[in-house]
Amino acid sequence: MSTHEHQRIEIALQPKPLPLARYILSPTGHLAQCETLPPLNRHSLVTLADPAALRQPVNYDSDTARDAAAHLLGYAHEFSTWKPLPASISIPLLEADTRTVSTSTWNLMPGLVLTYRTPFEAVLESDIDEWTLTPALATRWARALLTLAAELDHANAVAAHAVLANRGGTRSTDNIRGWLHRMTEDDVTNEDWFFHALRDVLGTEDNIVRDGTLTAALNLANPDEPTSLTDLLLLPAGTITHLDAATVIKRLAIHYGLPLYLWTAENWYLATHIGEPPLTEQEWLRFSRTAELDNFGLMIEQLQRDGTGLDFQLALVQAGLLCRQCDCRITGDIADTFGHCTDCLPPDRDTALAVALERGCPVEPFDEGISSHDGDPGDPCSVCGLPLPQAD
Ligand SMILES: [Zn+2]
Ligand SMILES: [Zn+2]
Numbered sequence: 574m575s576t577h578e579h580q581r582i583e584i585a586l587q588p589k590p591l592p593l594a595r596y597i598l599s600p601t602g603h604l605a606q607c608e609t610l611p612p613l614n615r616h617s618l619v620t621l622a623d624p625a626a627l628r629q630p631v632n633y634d635s636d637t638a639r640d641a642a643a644h645l646l647g648y649a650h651e652f653s654t655w656k657p658l659p660a661s662i663s664i665p666l667l668e669a670d671t672r673t674v675s676t677s678t679w680n681l682m683p684g685l686v687l688t689y690r691t692p693f694e695a696v697l698e699s700d701i702d703e704w705t706l707t708p709a710l711a712t713r714w715a716r717a718l719l720t721l722a723a724e725l726d727h728a729n730a731v732a733a734h735a736v737l738a739n740r741g742g743t744r745s746t747d748n749i750r751g752w753l754h755r756m757t758e759d760d761v762t763n764e765d766w767f768f769h770a771l772r773d774v775l776g777t778e779d780n781i782v783r784d785g786t787l788t789a790a791l792n793l794a795n796p797d798e799p800t801s802l803t804d805l806l807l808l809p810a811g812t813i814t815h816l817d818a819a820t821v822i823k824r825l826a827i828h829y830g831l832p833l834y835l836w837t838a839e840n841w842y843l844a845t846h847i848g849e850p851p852l853t854e855q856e857w858l859r860f861s862r863t864a865e866l867d868n869f870g871l872m873i874e875q876l877q878r879d880g881t882g883l884d885f886q887l888a889l890v891q892a893g894l895l896c897r898q899c900d901c902r903i904t905g906d907i908a909d910t911f912g913h914c915t916d917c918l919p920p921d922r923d924t925a926l927a928v929a930l931e932r933g934c935p936v937e938p939f940d941e942g943i944s945s946h947d948g949d950p951g952d953p954c955s956v957c958g959l960p961l962p963q964a965d
Contacts, residue, residue, distance in 0.1 A: 667716035
């Protein structure tokens, strides 16, 4: 969600009165009326409960932030309209002036800063002991408090979700999947499209959760890097590009041994065929979400089934999981099996290795002779893992 969209999120709130007066701001964020002001005063005044304790932060929680916002909005409304308070006022959230992964900061006025710190801390810090409550400040303060309350509520929701998942030992989607699975088996209905649609929805849901978790983990490694996580989800639209995501995915793929080919805007086809300017992030998303590109996985799978993809059999032989001679399933390290079953090599270890080396390296095409292997004398062959003989 972009900054622009965030600005458009409106919250309906029941405004509460805050008559013209001097107020004491308590350490819990409550505005307590301490003296009425003569009508000469155009604006209310806000004084810290204990000016001696200047810089002692005022602490909000979600409820006190909303309550204070309701009073501040009521004040601003009455000031500008001189009309009774309506049942509710719609007010847009206020983008934080600074938002990192761990904090959101609103500079309300010089010397007055509202800060949300993950997970549950919300404080108003002040360098001044008294200030004038103009309607503009009241409105800005109220909007910031409402946004802060939303941050706190969101943090609570995330925490509750995590705790429940942890206690239950299961993700929310697992149960639904199980249910879906049983429904399919029972063949209760023939409306296949319904199940397909629902599975797609669940798959998307899973991806969102995974993306969010991954991104949060990445960002937490650099907590003070500025981000524009302007929505109240952990989706960093706008800061992390598809190229960043691709880099992470590639690293994960290498680490976990997942064969992977990624298309990005740096793809050779795009580089040679579209010319300048290169695709922007938005243009890339439009391109990658087309119906045609949606067929990527299907296309690879089809090539594989047609026999025009990778040679899985050869890979299994290279990995020492099938015998190089008879294709039967074998287990154990290549240094022990020499890539063969026990029937296909003589029992003597030295002779066995010599025979295995001489049969050739399972590269494409299968070559014969000891020279077909690749690597330095004494090291394992870089393709098939057989220990190469020491140099004479
Ligand atoms: Zn064999
Ligand atoms: Zn080899």
